[in-house]
Amino acid sequence: MASAAEQLAANLNFSALAKSEELKNRIWFTLGALIVYRLGSYIPIPGIDSLALEQFATTNSSGILGWVNNLAGGALGRMAIFALNVMPYISASIIMQLMTSVSPTLEALKKEGESGRKKINQYTRYFTVILAALQAYGIAVGLQGQGGIVTNPGPFFIASTVITLTGGTLFLMWLGEQITSRGIGNGVSLIIFAGIVANLPSGVAALLELGRTGQMSFFLIFAIIILAFAVIAFLVLVERAQRRLLIQYPKRQVGMKMTQADSSHLPIKINTAGVIPPIFASSLLLLPITVANFSAGQGPDWLNQITALLGHGRPLYLVLFAALIVFFSFFQTSIMFNPKETAENLKKSGGFILGIRPGEKTADYLDWILTR
Template identity: 55%
Template sequence: MASRADNLASNLSFANFSKATELKNRIWFTIGALIVFRFLSFVPLPGVNPAALQNLTDQARGGILDMFNTFTGGSLERMSLIALGVMPYITASIVIQLAASLHPTLAALKKEGATGRQKLNQYTRYGTVFLCAIQGWFLASGLESFAAANGLQAVVDPGVMFRIVAVISLIGGTMFLLWLGEQITSRGIGNGVSLIIMAGIVAQFPTFASNLFEGGRTGNITAPVIAAFIAMVVILILIICFFERAQRRLLIQYPKRATARGMMQADRSHLPLKLNTAGVIPPIFASSLLLLPLTITQFAGNSLDTDSSGGAFLQQMLQYLGQGQPLYLALYAIGIIFFCFFYTAVVFNPEDTAENLKKNGGFIPGIRPGKRTADYLDYVLTRITVVGAIYLTLVCIIPEWAIGQLGVPIFLGGTSLLIVVNVTVDTISQIQSHLLAHQYGDLIKKAKLKGRMR
């Protein structure tokens, strides 16, 4: 039965796409929600002077600010209502998941099923509001001081009232994005939060291409460098597609079953373990923990006097943590590797899988059911997670280093391509699943009609 489903899925085409009305509605809803997201990225915070802000961002361009803009679709440099994006939610999710692994009360909630997950999601939203308030306050105060230090008035009426309004607006923008992401997940196609992040990155692609070819036209970037950059992007996409589909398939044996016609052949199946079980979550988590504090630090560092000890220290730290710098790459790699193992342990529980196999009579040949199976699954999963963590680290780190070496002023690294390719593959897989379900539904209807005619 599984082989028939695999063959049907492999031979599935989009010929019957026009008949899948529900799927088309889901796709149109997703597109409409992403258009709303892009409109919001151009709505500035109340009290911000757009012209002065443009001059300010031109002076502060480079480094962490441009890297964070890649994930927010340019919302940060425009100081829009969604300047913080969904990064506070991701950071709060990290904290809650870490706490659920360490705190007994939260660990008990995690085991309660849907009710416990709903409670943890509620705590995550509370944490998101708290982080938005802190980050929004520092962002608003940093904008005021940074503009004043550069002789510009990016804020029409600076003061406490502007900061309060900015914090409330940023909290509302982030929470609206979370609601929009939930609506995409439930009524659209794909994971809503991941699609919002991907839409922000894709929205920057025209800017990336324009900067690249403009640099070639003016002579700042040579033709071999442009060719090497394009070749690196193509090779990177092929590597990501290969490793994201790589699996370790464990043979599962089921005992023979007695039926009215006699003994049946023993059933066999496979338990697929993805090489990259954590998906795109580790780079997103590592980026959210690293980029946003560095962005606020950049505002604070530029607003301080470089002759003072505090300003000089912050400026030196920003230089060490610039794109392609060893310290930044080391911290980023450590974060990716840690979250690879952490999130894999969150999404895949060997004990539960072994128990489910035992209840259904399945076993791995040569491995005893129960604890021995759980230990074997944990052993195999750890080994392939090591390979997956190395793959993610290299894909995210090497392009960052190469772009710095090539001298290309484009902040399109492996992390951005990884998110775009991974989310695109996942969305296409969900579209194919809907088409497959629709095709099965048509087959069942035809079978019922034939049965009635007989």
């Protein structure tokens, strides 16, 4: 099912846009919600020395901590109330989807329709609270281990940090749901996108500063900009690309009339899973690594080993990241497009793929197209 944003892009009409009050209200609501998110990214949690935190963030900006900070729009480096972003919610969603595939109880809930989906979403929210609290606790303990960052270390700081960061994640989860229902759709994805784009101006400014000081030639800067646009264009091409399967419908008698044979197309996206697999993969890897980085060698040996082996850009990290992306690509595709269900619906409507028998053979053919 196409998202509200995809429908907007497919049916974009500027004259109609100017007259559509509902659409303008949705756009303004989305912009307002994203502004609230950005403002919250600058509100620090209590009990933090900003100068000491800035030095710590600068020292660790090139590792996994810096990458997480970029995803959060700089909120983690400022230790803002939205420092955890929506990553605990994404991790909870992954685990719930996996459990739905293996648990008969959750599978039965899923088949109940809207009521079952609401129950599963509620379980996901509960699990988000648990993951966010655990991650916030790890960060609070890690910050106390960094001399000078926490002004008044102790149980009160840990408790206030856990409550603040967990509350920030829950607010962003709610805000994403509001953007989905009252805005232009894909609320959680838009929040992640806003966090990434927020660092774009500073990144461009830093690149131009390298050219101004002579540390990088302007030709190389120009080549980087062209490469960036080429990558974006390629990603848009892949994201919009689809394979259209020809569906045939035989002649049928309706009442006293015989309808003519008809045909249509079944569109199957080349990238059916979208951007979900890398988001899922990164969120699973970030949970233990973020806590390990905050310990900075003062935690248990196994945490220090995680930091050493799974540093951002390290071979083991890249292998695990790639393997998780492949796994979640197949997993997410199986959730978004069910070959057996699609084949059954085609059979009920009298449609068939030319040269493929209806039913199980059609399901196998669709599965082969998706997974090859």
